Amino acid sequence: MNIFRLTGDLAHLLAIIILLLKIWKTRSCAGISGKSQILFAIVYTTRYLDLVTTYVSAYNTLMKIFFLGSSFATVYLIYVKFKATYDHNHDTFRIEFLILPAVILALLINHAFTPLEILWTFSIYLESVAILPQLFMVSKTGEAESITSHYLFALGSYRGLYILNWIYRYAMESHYDLIAIVAGIVQTVLYCDFFYLYITKVLKGKKLQLPA
């Protein structure tokens, strides 16, 4: 565990907490893409199957359980509890266009052709693009609430910090995982446009509004 990995995990944790609190406090999931949240639930489910096969550390186990639990809780809040506030007219990204390529790529490019390994690889590929329905929704409505922007910034920072962690680990431990690294870079690049808007607008107290 190094400082980049730890802050990355904390940014990820923060993002999830911000999102859950926003929905819970406002009793509304307006502006949140339920489809992105479904994709994240699929990502954690397929990645953390090793919870029952491999023990790494108490930290690792607790975080995995939290990510799994919170992702299902978020999906429940959006599609069941606060269904009436869900903005489905603007959440029109076709997730099969992300899931199918991730499945095919996981079958073609993986570390080992075993069920657990392929599911892990699939989760890595899917995570890298899972935010697209949310970004699509923001671009479609042309704006995002500040709290949604904070959520996106924390979530984008997480994989960015993981890249620093991978550089550090490669230098210090000669440890690297090409699949995670390439997918992590793709994932971070997808946020670049948003990062720019966040820094130039949201941090200056303005609402995140896209030019018409």
Added chain:
Amino acid sequence: NTKTVVKDEL
């Protein structure tokens, strides 16, 4: 196939 690595990250 690239080498299998320990999955100690989240």
